[in-house]
Amino acid sequence: MKNPLTRLLSWRRVVIVAVALPLVISLAVMAYAWPASRIAPRDLPVGIVGTTTASQNAVEGLERGKPGAFDFHLYPDEASARSAIKNREVYGALLVTPGSVTVLEATAASASVAQLLSTSGQQLAAHASKVAVKDARPSAHGTSVKSKARKDVAKRPAKVTVRAVDVVPNSADDPRGVVFSSALLPLTMCSILIASLITMSGARMPGWRRLVELLAACAATGFAAYLVAQGLLGALPHDHVATWAALSLTMLAISATSAGLITLIGPAGLGLSAALMVFVGNPFSGSTSAPELLPKAVDDIGQWLPPGAGANLLRGTAYFNGNDSGGHIAVLVLWSALGLATVALGRRTPTVADPSSAEDSRRADDAGTESPAASKTTTPDGGAPPNGYSQPSTPALEGDHPHSHARHAANH
Helix, strand or coil: CCCHHHHHHHHHHHHHHHHHHHHHHHHHHHHHHHHHHCCCCCCEEEEEECCCHHHHHHHHHHHHHCCCCEEEEEECCHHHHHHHHHCCCCCEEEEEECCEEEEEECCCCCHHHHHHHHHHHHHHHHHHHHHHHHHCCCCCCCCHHHHHHHHHHHHCCCCCEEEEEECCCCCCCCCCCHHHHHCHHHHHHHHHHHHHHHHCCCCCCCHHHHHHHHHHHHHHHHHHHHHHHHHHCCCCCCCHHHHHHHHHHHHHHHHHHHHHHHHHHCCHHHHHHHHHHHHHHCCCCCCCCCHHHCCHHHHHHHHCCHHHHHHHHHHHHHHCCCCCCHHHHHHHHHHHHHHHHHHHHCCCCCCCCCHHHHHHHHHHHHHHCCCCCCCCCCCCCCCCCHHHCCCCCCCCCCCCCCCHHHHHHHHC
C-alpha cells in the first residue's frame, strides 16, 4: 500500500510547481512591466522663462494638453533657468518668444524627460505657428492697403522655430544613459550576495567583525564597479571620489539591510531582501526614466528604498556636483544604520547559557562511548575470558566494600 506521506508530498510538489511558482513569476513580471507601462509626467518640475504673453500662452497650452503633468517654476531669464537645472530644481525649462521656442534640457537628469520636453517644445511651436497664420489672415472689412499687407503676410506663413539646448549632457561614451540605468540591477544583486556570504557562511564570529567585513566588501566592490563604469565605459565622468562613495554607500545600504534580515529570521531573510530590493526597489526606482514619470505611489515607495535613493544620489555626484543629494544620503544612511545595528546586536546561532552544564554533557557523552580495549575484562586468575568477551559484572551487595575478600581469608 502506498504511503500516505508520499502522496501528500507529491501533491505539495504539484501545488508548488503548478500554482505557487507561476504566481511568483507573474508578480515579478508585473513589478517590472506595470510601472513601465504607466510612464507619464506627473507634477514634473519644469521652468518657464519670462512672463511675456508668449510664455503665459505656453503655460496655458501645456496645462490644457496635459492637466497636472507639469509643475511650473517661473524664472526671470535664461541664466537663472540654467542655474536651476544644474541645481536639480527642475528637469528643464522653456524659453518662448513670438518667433522661437528654446528648450533647455538635461539628458543627464533623464533622457526620457529631455525627449518629453523636446516634444512639448515642438507642439508649442506648431501651435504658435497656427495662431500666427490665423492672425495674419486678411479681414473682410479692412482698408485696401491693410488688406494688401495682410495678403502679403498670408503668402508668407509665420513659422516658429524650435531649438534644443542640452545644459547638462550625458557622457559622450554613454549619450543615452544606458550604462547608468543598466548597472543598478547587478549592483543590487551583488549587494545581496555579499550579505548572504558574510551572514550565512556558518563561521562563528563576533558582530563587530561582520560589520568590518560588510564595510570592507562594499567599499571594495563599489570601487570595482566604478572602475568598470567609468574606467572602461566612461559613464560616470565627474567627481570621482564622491561617485565611488555613492556607489559604496548604495551597496552598503542594500547589503546591511539584507544581512540584518538574515540575522533576524534566518535564511528566509535572504528571500525577503531579494523580493524587497530586486522586485520592488529596482523597478520602482525610476532609474531608466525619472521618478516623476512613475505613478505617485510607486514614486514614493521607490525613493524610500535604497535602489531608488542610490540611483538619484549617483546621478547627483556624477553629473550635478552633488546638488540635491541630502535627502538621498539620509535614506541610505538610515537603511545602513538599521541593518548594521541588527547585525551587531543579533545572533543567528544559539549560545549555551551555563558553561558547566555544557561540560557535564560532554563528559557524559565521552563516558558513554567505550573503547574496544575497555570492553575486555580479566578472569580471577588474571587471564582473559574466552573469546575476549567480558563477563557480566555482579552488583555489589549492601555492606560490601573493597577489602571484604581479605577479611574472609583471615578468618579461615
